[in-house]
Amino acid sequence: MLEHVHAADSQRAVRRAATNHLGRARGWGVFDPDGIGRDELFDPAATVLSLDGVDDAPTSAVVAAVARTLYDARVGDDPPPRLPWLLVDEAHVAVDGVAGPALRTLLTRGRAPGISLVLATQRPAALPAVAASQADLLFAHRLTSEADIDALERASPTYLSGTVRERLPSGRGEALLVDDGTESTHTIRVRARHTPHGGHTPRASEVATVVDDERESDRYERPNGEL
Template identity: 60%
Template sequence: MTRILGRRAADDPDAPTGHLGAYRARDGSPGARVRIDLDRPHAGLVVGKRGYGKSYTLGVLAEELARVEGAVPVVADPMGVFESLAEVGATVVSRPRVSAAALGPRAWCDLLGLAPESPVGALVWQAADARDSLAAMREFVAAADTRAERATRRAAENHLALADSWGGFEPDGLTADDLLGESAVVVDLSGLDAAPANAVLRGLAGGLYDRCVRGSPDRLPWLLVDEVHAFFDGVAAPALRTALTRGRQPGVSFVGATQRPSALPGVAVSQADLLLAHRLTSRADLGALADARPTYVASSLDERLPDAPGEVLLVDDATESVHAVRIRERETPHGGGSSRASEIG
């Protein structure tokens, strides 16, 4: 018998699902097959210590989503480990850029560390509100009327020149429509520093949400973000929070993977209707999960977590149940393993 997790009994039994793995039998043998609902939008969180399979699990989910006609996985890849998904038809964007207009005035102030009410922040806000490219924003600032102090203009120009040097912006950058085509998309952020990587992800996550709010696209997006703690700590955080807390109604699914759940805002854990927990040992990380999970799992969470790589404790809020699962083998090579000195030469 195959179990479908994330799905209520009243849901359509023929709706799309993905093969996640199999139950972990007590004697170590594989039990019944486990599938996961891919029909309805979900908010998910994959956690675990380094080396225990969280990125691997995210890759399995992306492989399954790539087969669903009405869905499209968009993988934000800060470590450059998901390129092999091209073998199942994914498009890999190795130099991702977004337009300056994808961020909006508030995001520009956040990105540059400027208070919107400060003279420099106010000028950058005006430029972002009036222009739709970074070059045009710089021209706007340079041509600001004489009421703007020269020092204010110079400071704003310097901030925008710094942003330009990051290489994360171009007028014809990625849009939501580019991501919602017929194939999965891997957005390789590994070549960008933290600030531009956050800017690109904020633009893309916000764009996907806005596109779905305007009307259902041909394919519903699943935004999969590896090392998600690095983005909840940056300028991408507001867009990710929106996708997490409000995305399901218009059709945006969000799944983040992290080895540091204690570094996430509490809402990132409490809003997840699917929690896939690999091995964790940090008291802070275990506490963060326990504090935000329902009573039917929180009290014994640390005692029930698996010990071996590839095994997860899956908490399914749809059925208010907990399952011990071994994740299936990837169909595409996994690029998340550590290099070894013995492999050189």
């Protein structure tokens, strides 16, 4: 892309601006000429792009590249036979950046070429209104933010018994399921899973207690290991 910009017949200021943007993107360390391409994304195996620790801007750029690749491939002259799924965690980060237009394209025009999109977020209010209105399935866990609840209220279907605010669950693992395909709503409970952290948020006091216990144990242990 840098070579294309340098060879372009355009104003010097335009080339310099494009070069600066591409140079910054190269510094993110997430793009490579030998990286993942269209064939890998349509491979039978799942492709997991771990962006843990990556800043918001490059994260959104990666999501934009994947979303556009999937869409362009399926609407092209020789579309891959496999129908792709794109699952985006912490989706509000991607929507806030350059991936926003690409994700909106999948939301509004991705159904015809067979592209399925799953957006997971703890901030529904940060997603575009079209995300909830175009969703075939909507899972809502317990929410406490008024802005998030209002965002779901605005997209609530006419067949919903009561309001979203009234139907939102309060227990851990519970969720409100809105199925637009069958025009039905359900309150479900996610099957409990055992995790190392037990589902709770770590606290500094717990870490301090563990450290104190280890120090207390060391006081009564002799060098030969006997107590």
